[in-house]
Amino acid sequence: MRSRLAAVVALCGSLLVPGGAGAAPGDVGGTVVAAAGGATLGYVSKVAVEPQGTPLTFYNLDQLAHTVTAVDRDADGRPLFNGSALPGTTSTIAGVDRLRAGSYAFFCSFHPNMSGTLVVQGGSGGVGAVPPRFEQPLRIPRTLTGAHITLTAAPADVQVLAHRPATSMLTYGGSWPGPTIRRPVGQRTTVTVVNQLPPALGSLSLHLHGDHHSSADDGRPADQLVAPGARRTYTFPLTDAGRPERAAFAFYHDHRMDLTGRNNWYGLQGMFLTDDPAESRLRLPAGPYDLPLMVADRSFDDAAQLTDPFPASSDPQTVTSGLSGPYAPPGDATTGTRTLVNGVFQPFARVGTHRYRLRLLNASSFSSYDFRFSDGRPMVQVGNGSALLPVPVSRTDVLLGPAERADVVVDFGRDLGRNLVLESVARVDGRPAGIGTPTTPVMQFRVDRRVADSSAVPAALVPLPSLALPAQPTATWVFGLGADPARPGTVWTVNGKPFDHHRVDATVDLGSVQRWLLVNTSTLTHYVHLHEEAWRTVSRNGRPPPSWEAGFQDTWRLDPGDTVEVAARITDHLGPFLLHCHMLDHEDHGMMATFVVVRPGTAAAVPPAHQHLSGLPLSAITSAAWCRRKETL
Numbered sequence: 001m002r003s004r005l006a007a008v009v010a011l012c013g014s015l016l017v018p019g020g021a022g023a024a025p026g027d028v029g030g031t032v033v034a035a036a037g038g039a040t041l042g043y044v045s046k047v048a049v050e051p052q053g054t055p056l057t058f059y060n061l062d063q064l065a066h067t068v069t070a071v072d073r074d075a076d077g078r079p080l081f082n083g084s085a086l087p088g089t090t091s092t093i094a095g096v097d098r099l100r101a102g103s104y105a106f107f108c109s110f111h112p113n114m115s116g117t118l119v120v121q122g123g124s125g126g127v128g129a130v131p132p133r134f135e136q137p138l139r140i141p142r143t144l145t146g147a148h149i150t151l152t153a154a155p156a157d158v159q160v161l162a163h164r165p166a167t168s169m170l171t172y173g174g175s176w177p178g179p180t181i182r183r184p185v186g187q188r189t190t191v192t193v194v195n196q197l198p199p200a201l202g203s204l205s206l207h208l209h210g211d212h213h214s215s216a217d218d219g220r221p222a223d224q225l226v227a228p229g230a231r232r233t234y235t236f237p238l239t240d241a242g243r244p245e246r247a248a249f250a251f252y253h254d255h256r257m258d259l260t261g262r263n264n265w266y267g268l269q270g271m272f273l274t275d276d277p278a279e280s281r282l283r284l285p286a287g288p289y290d291l292p293l294m295v296a297d298r299s300f301d302d303a304a305q306l307t308d309p310f311p312a313s314s315d316p317q318t319v320t321s322g323l324s325g326p327y328a329p330p331g332d333a334t335t336g337t338r339t340l341v342n343g344v345f346q347p348f349a350r351v352g353t354h355r356y357r358l359r360l361l362n363a364s365s366f367s368s369y370d371f372r373f374s375d376g377r378p379m380v381q382v383g384n385g386s387a388l389l390p391v392p393v394s395r396t397d398v399l400l401g402p403a404e405r406a407d408v409v410v411d412f413g414r415d416l417g418r419n420l421v422l423e424s425v426a427r428v429d430g431r432p433a434g435i436g437t438p439t440t441p442v443m444q445f446r447v448d449r450r451v452a453d454s455s456a457v458p459a460a461l462v463p464l465p466s467l468a469l470p471a472q473p474t475a476t477w478v479f480g481l482g483a484d485p486a487r488p489g490t491v492w493t494v495n496g497k498p499f500d501h502h503r504v505d506a507t508v509d510l511g512s513v514q515r516w517l518l519v520n521t522s523t524l525t526h527y528v529h530l531h532e533e534a535w536r537t538v539s540r541n542g543r544p545p546p547s548w549e550a551g552f553q554d555t556w557r558l559d560p561g562d563t564v565e566v567a568a569r570i571t572d573h574l575g576p577f578l579l580h581c582h583m584l585d586h587e588d589h590g591m592m593a594t595f596v597v598v599r600p601g602t603a604a605a606v607p608p609a610h611q612h613l614s615g616l617p618l619s620a621i622t623s624a625a626w627c628r629r630k631e632t633l
């Protein structure tokens, strides 16, 4: 390996132009290079020039895996070219040698802020970009409104790709997303999960993200599990401090210890909306004009089946290589080559000349999106998932990381006969070292009928109640990268420690007001999710938060070096709750901690022992962190 790496370095050294970042077409031929710090600095060679019909070589001299992935897609919707290279290796990027002459943008799917251009020079013929076809109608998951809901977790075939076989997935209720649950605030709701998945997949756990409920109903990842063949009922009062909760756009998903990434990738996700009858006076678009849209990326093989970027839990080689493999933190990134909406690749929706309330959820494991309409029209943000904002905010782009939501109103009133595309664009705010976003069409809206519109977006929505804050922060949570105390390698940490189910990281008095600092000391962006309460954002990097963070929230983006200050009153429920990064690779690889709510003056009990309900020894899956990548599409 050492000699191969030395050869690569020597070869690349001879190819690189001094100050390579400014290389011009013709300076570097047929190669793309990533060097140390590539995730931040980008490719060394921003432009590669390639004679038509020849392969493109990718030299990765960095310590993280990177890809070279085309922005443009072929007739099947796959990137025109795509390939990855592990740290210190080279690879040939598949698909380049078939390209027609032209210029092609590319990026790293693990670090989309890395971008470049491939120029193919030559004669005629070859494969070129095919515009998105938007061939499949948007799917709206069936909606369940009863007080007692059953979700059976079972394998099912889901039609994700057009003109291709259905995709075998793990589902709640036979669909992906699972059924949308829609309930009035303040109305007690039970959700019974029945685990009918193959026993080898182990036990499950269901977490209702963004809701306020007891510790026993929080879907804790290592106890309170749903064993194969068993069922468990979760109770959600949908109240807070004796009053109905704020209406919210929440979602439910599996939260199994170490396997959350795997279980979500295969489909254990669904949306959960609560409605406040008092909100109807606002006249926001409702009924057919209220569309929950779950956006998530996945990769597929040639048989339209999901690729498996996760290790076999029972593979001792995988387990022992654990967190020191090439995809160990900070190289762990489960991304997909296709962006899907409600489980459909590039769908279209037929809409009328009306305002629409689009509830955008990013349910991806790792990827962020900067959502925008192709014509730059405003999206009026009215909420962020946990609640409505105090006042609406007009935005032209909305950046959402994993588990973040945006509740936006878009007006198609003057667009009869037009087709509009919701897309993700390269992250607009240009934040240095912040996570990048892919450039990709997401879905199309076809405005094909005239309808009367009596909806509105009022100037004021729901005021933020006052809250007397403690003078000083009551806790500081630092999100970083550390050595793994259990084995050679690296783990994500909170306050310097990887997650330990048996450790209490903070004790919080019931009834107290907490003022917490969330600090990112690592070189990657994290999205930090706090269970149990809806929190208000006090400050972002010492300044008042932007207007779209001026309401209640449960997940925050922390770019490298960021400090976000949040506050909430802790009400109703005692016991252990979690906080963690919602990039599922990071969560599964240590970046999670426990706070325990206690009656004032009492000590926290240690969280309950692991339940060992699966056919797999927990020790085997606890370190199942090493991700194998199959670079199929």
Ligand SMILES: [Cu+2]
Binding pocket: 525, 526, 527, 581, 582, 583, 586, 587, 591
């Ligand atoms: Cu993270």
